[in-house]
Structures are given as C-alpha cells and as structure tokens.
Amino acid sequence: MSAQLRRMAARLWPDSLFRRLAIILFAGLLAAHLLSFGLVALNVFGPSNELSDDYFMRAVATEVAILDRVKPEERPAWLERLARPTYRYVLKGGGEVYAPLRRRGELFLAGLRAELGADHDVNYVYFDPPTRSKRGMLIHLKDGSPLTMEYLAQRRVMSLWLPAALAVQLCFLAFFTWIAVKLATRPLARLERAANSLGSDLRREPLPEDGPKEVARAATAFNAMQRRIAEQAVERIQILAGISRRLQTPITRMRLRADFLGDSDAREKLQGDLQEMQTLVKQGLALARGRDEIAKQRCQTDLHALIDSIVCDYSDAGESLRFSGERGVTILTHPQALRRIMINLIDNGLKFGEDVAVAVDVQRSNRITITVSDRGPGIPEEHLKSVFLPFYRVEASRNRETGGTGLGLAIAQQLVSALRGTLTLANRDGGGLEARLEFSS
Structure with a gap:
C-alpha cells in the first residue's frame, strides 16, 4: 500500500522546479501565516x-x-x-x-x-x-x-471583514511567492536556453556571471565548458581540413601517373578509385569548413532565382528536374551555403530516384519551406535520422553509382543548422523520399 501511495504522490508532484519551489515556499508561508493567526486568535479571543x-x-x-x-x-x-x-x-x-x-x-x-x-x-x-x-x-x-x-441574537465573535482580509493576505502570499520563485529560477532558464543553443553555435556570447553565488558559479563553469568545446572543435576542424588539403596533392599526382598506364581497363578503374577519393576529400573539407564559411556572411537572397539557376545547371547537364514556386521571395541567408544544400539534396534524389521535383512554399506564418522530392525506393523508417550522421549509408556497398561517400546529407544538415533552419526526411505515399527545408523569412 505504501508503494502505491508513493507512486500516486510521484504522479501528483509537479515535474518542474518552478512549480516545486512555488508549492514548497507557499506551503511554508501558508503554514506560518495560519499558525500566527491561530496564536493571535488564542491571545485575542x-x-x-x-x-x-x-x-x-x-x-x-x-x-x-x-x-x-x-x-x-x-x-x-x-x-x-x-x-x-x-x-x-x-x-x-x-x-x-x-x-x-x-x-x-x-x-x-x-x-x-x-x-x-x-x-x-x-x-x-x-x-x-x-x-x-x-x-x-x-x-x-x-x-x-x-x-x-x-x-435576540448571538454575539459576534469574529468580524465579517476578517475572512476577506485573510483571503487578500493569501493572494499577496501567492503573488510574492510567484515573483520570488520566478526570480530564483530565471538564471536556470537562461542556462537551459544557452545549453540548448550550444550545439548549433559554439561562438555564442557567454552567460553573465552574476546573481546568487550558486548560479554565478554554474554560469562560470558553463562558459568555461563552452570555451573548451569551441577550442576542441576548432582544433579538430583544422586537423581535418589540413589532412583533406594535403591529400589532394598526392591524389592529383596519382591521377596523372595513371594516365600513363598501358592497360586501359586498369587505368579506368584506378581513375575511378582516385576520383572517389578526391570526392571524399572535397566533401570532408566541406564538412570541416561548413560552419566557419557561413559565420556572419549573410545577405538578402532571391530564393526563386537561386534555385532556378541550380535547376537550369542540371537541365544543361541533361538531368530532368521540375521546379515550382513563387517569384520575388527573398530570404536572409548565405547563398553559397544554401546552394550547396540544394545541390546535395538534388544529387541524392537523382542518384537514388527519378522524377525529382523542387518546390518553394511561403506560409502565412513567415515560414519558407523548400521541398526536394523523388520517386525512388525511399529510406527505411529506422534509418531516417541516422542518414544525417557522417559516413552513414543505407546502401551497404561502396559502389560509386549507388553507395556514395555518406557525407552529402551530413553536410546539408550541418549547413542547415548553421543557417538556423530545419531539415527533415520523410517517405512519400506511393514510394519516394521528400526532403523538407524550413526557414524563417
């Protein structure tokens, strides 16, 4: 029975720190208030x-x-x-x-x-x-x-205004309890927002290290952690970018030497492997540079003109694409980063599917949605989130035609996050995949 009561109490007990502190503080003040009133009543009445x-x-x-x-x-x-x-x-x-x-x-x-x-x-x-x-x-x-x-009538022991006065006092207690708990938990809410935004922006402004001692120490520790993470991330990016740049030179030399091979079949295979290596190096370099390239270089961009130029480039290369969307839609973004995102998503649709279509939709809530859809095999539901991880591929083979490098969607997701947007994948009814980009205009 005691275990059942504990479970019931756990369900009734609020799950937020704000509500818990408010209940505890108000209950203590209420008990003290009632005890004081009782003592006064005993002394007066x-x-x-x-x-x-x-x-x-x-x-x-x-x-x-x-x-x-x-x-x-x-x-x-x-x-x-x-x-x-x-x-x-x-x-x-x-x-x-x-x-x-x-x-x-x-x-x-x-x-x-x-x-x-x-x-x-x-x-x-x-x-x-x-x-x-x-x-x-x-x-x-x-x-x-x-x-x-x-x-004729009973003598009145208590004044009629006394219950109203007690009710007013309880309202004051509840109001000041709410203010006190709100002020006490505000730094924690600020710390929560900073922690949630840390994943997408390691260079954000540090938290103010003021307030109560415990909160100030927590803010100081958080700022130190943010600096360490940012330094480590920059160091890893520099290492990855350096390795990628250094690999391009020997790969280029190997491609030149492969041209002198007599066996044409062996030469073509070697050239294909070197091309795959060079593509992997370029995408690795793009993944390393991704967020640093964007920084604060944003400008108002004509969304229709940008995507139309990308679709025209594919059409000139013999690919079949359909594009629909409103004209005159502008968005504050990094045009080169958005261009790379669209190219990665379109390449993914052309590689694994057919009937690729790009559409732009402007919603009333100032949200801009860009969709890239195809009629391919889609992605199993259990892999829809994992495909954004670097080097993760649903296709197990390393075939250049279908396997890819596993970095295209990872780069797209990184750039979308840096542009403060969202990228989601969903299987379409009737087969195929839809990639949905959402930005605030």
Missing part, C-alpha cells in the same frame, strides 16, 4: 471572551439593580431603555430551566449570581421546550417579581 463576559455580567447586574429600585408600575417604561441589540427584558416568568452545557456558561452563571447577590435567583431557561430554539435567563427581583431576559 480568549481574553476578549473573558472581558466581554465580565462586562456583560456587570451590565446585567446594573440593569437589574435599576429595576429593583424603580416602582413596579414604572418598570415597563424602563424595559425599553434597558433593551440592547442582542437581548431584551420581559416582565414575566416561565420557560424550562436547564443547566449550561459548557463550562463557560457555568462560570458566567456563577459570576452573575455573585454580582446580583443572594437576593436574586438566576437560571438559564428555554422558552419553547419542544424545539429549544429560543433561550434566555430567568431572574427574580428582590420583591420576587420574575424578570426574563430573552436573547
């Missing part, structure tokens, strides 16, 4: 009840003394003067005598008897015994005349 009972006893004793002194025929006129909002006097007897149920009633009755003296008899009575809804006190004056005091 306890003595005030005693004081009010003492005042009430003295008032009744004074009023009874007045009725004792006036003549019996003058007493009815005095009853109007002695009436109060909570009780009144009637010159009659009757009613069912009863003993008080609470100790306070017993003490009040004993005190009133002491105030009135032995010449007066006082008892609690019910005026309607079946229902016992109307109560009062039966007092006998010195001459034996009955005097009944009827309760």
Whole structure:
C-alpha cells in the first residue's frame, strides 16, 4: 500500500522546479501565516471572551439593580431603555430551566449570581421546550417579581471583514511567492536556453556571471565548458581540413601517373578509385569548413532565382528536374551555403530516384519551406535520422553509382543548422523520399 501511495504522490508532484519551489515556499508561508493567526486568535479571543463576559455580567447586574429600585408600575417604561441589540427584558416568568452545557456558561452563571447577590435567583431557561430554539435567563427581583431576559441574537465573535482580509493576505502570499520563485529560477532558464543553443553555435556570447553565488558559479563553469568545446572543435576542424588539403596533392599526382598506364581497363578503374577519393576529400573539407564559411556572411537572397539557376545547371547537364514556386521571395541567408544544400539534396534524389521535383512554399506564418522530392525506393523508417550522421549509408556497398561517400546529407544538415533552419526526411505515399527545408523569412 505504501508503494502505491508513493507512486500516486510521484504522479501528483509537479515535474518542474518552478512549480516545486512555488508549492514548497507557499506551503511554508501558508503554514506560518495560519499558525500566527491561530496564536493571535488564542491571545485575542480568549481574553476578549473573558472581558466581554465580565462586562456583560456587570451590565446585567446594573440593569437589574435599576429595576429593583424603580416602582413596579414604572418598570415597563424602563424595559425599553434597558433593551440592547442582542437581548431584551420581559416582565414575566416561565420557560424550562436547564443547566449550561459548557463550562463557560457555568462560570458566567456563577459570576452573575455573585454580582446580583443572594437576593436574586438566576437560571438559564428555554422558552419553547419542544424545539429549544429560543433561550434566555430567568431572574427574580428582590420583591420576587420574575424578570426574563430573552436573547435576540448571538454575539459576534469574529468580524465579517476578517475572512476577506485573510483571503487578500493569501493572494499577496501567492503573488510574492510567484515573483520570488520566478526570480530564483530565471538564471536556470537562461542556462537551459544557452545549453540548448550550444550545439548549433559554439561562438555564442557567454552567460553573465552574476546573481546568487550558486548560479554565478554554474554560469562560470558553463562558459568555461563552452570555451573548451569551441577550442576542441576548432582544433579538430583544422586537423581535418589540413589532412583533406594535403591529400589532394598526392591524389592529383596519382591521377596523372595513371594516365600513363598501358592497360586501359586498369587505368579506368584506378581513375575511378582516385576520383572517389578526391570526392571524399572535397566533401570532408566541406564538412570541416561548413560552419566557419557561413559565420556572419549573410545577405538578402532571391530564393526563386537561386534555385532556378541550380535547376537550369542540371537541365544543361541533361538531368530532368521540375521546379515550382513563387517569384520575388527573398530570404536572409548565405547563398553559397544554401546552394550547396540544394545541390546535395538534388544529387541524392537523382542518384537514388527519378522524377525529382523542387518546390518553394511561403506560409502565412513567415515560414519558407523548400521541398526536394523523388520517386525512388525511399529510406527505411529506422534509418531516417541516422542518414544525417557522417559516413552513414543505407546502401551497404561502396559502389560509386549507388553507395556514395555518406557525407552529402551530413553536410546539408550541418549547413542547415548553421543557417538556423530545419531539415527533415520523410517517405512519400506511393514510394519516394521528400526532403523538407524550413526557414524563417
């Protein structure tokens, strides 16, 4: 049973730090507030009840003394003067005598008897015994005349404005709790945003190292981590770019020497292998330079003109492409990077499929969508995300016609991320693959 209660409590407990801190802080303030109110109530209402009972006893004793002194025929006129909002006097007897149920009633009755003296008899009575809804006190004056005091309304113990004041105070507690927790968790939200954007921009501005000590230390550690990652990434890019550049020279020499081979079949195979190596080196260099080339070199680019020029180049090379889209659409981007993305996606469609189509769609939410679709075999669902990894190929063979190098989509994904866009792949109904690029205009 305890395990079930723990699981239920875990489901009810909020999963965000903001809500948890707000609940804990508000619960503590509420408990302290209620405890303070309870102590004040015990301190105020306890003595005030005693004081009010003492005042009430003295008032009744004074009023009874007045009725004792006036003549019996003058007493009815005095009853109007002695009436109060909570009780009144009637010159009659009757009613069912009863003993008080609470100790306070017993003490009040004993005190009133002491105030009135032995010449007066006082008892609690019910005026309607079946229902016992109307109560009062039966007092006998010195001459034996009955005097009944009827309760008209219960004395108010608590002011009507007090619950409203408590509600207002609780609202203030909730409001200031929200502000306090919001201010306390704001640096954490800022750290979360910085961590999420670190993957796409290692050169972003460092976090401000201010605020509480714990938050400042966390920001300092994060900035140091960001610098280390950026330095390591730059070092790896420089190594990869250096190796790629150095490999181009021996590959070029090997291609020249292959031209002197006598066997034409062996020469063609060797030339093909060297061409594949050179392509791999160029794409590796492009992957290494990708983000550095973009940097801040962006400009307003006519999207229709850029893609139309790419499609025309393929058409001049004998490839069949279809292009549709609105004219006059401009986007702030790096034109060479976007051109390389489109070439990689179109090459991928032409290599593995047919009936390749490029389309540009401008949505009302200022989102620009570019799709490159084909009617090829598509990609199995379990490989749709993995194909963006460098050197990952769904085609297991190293055939130059179908295998490729495994870097085309990785380069495209890297450049799209640097341009602050998204690239997704999806299989089309009826066969084929659709690559979807989305940018903010």
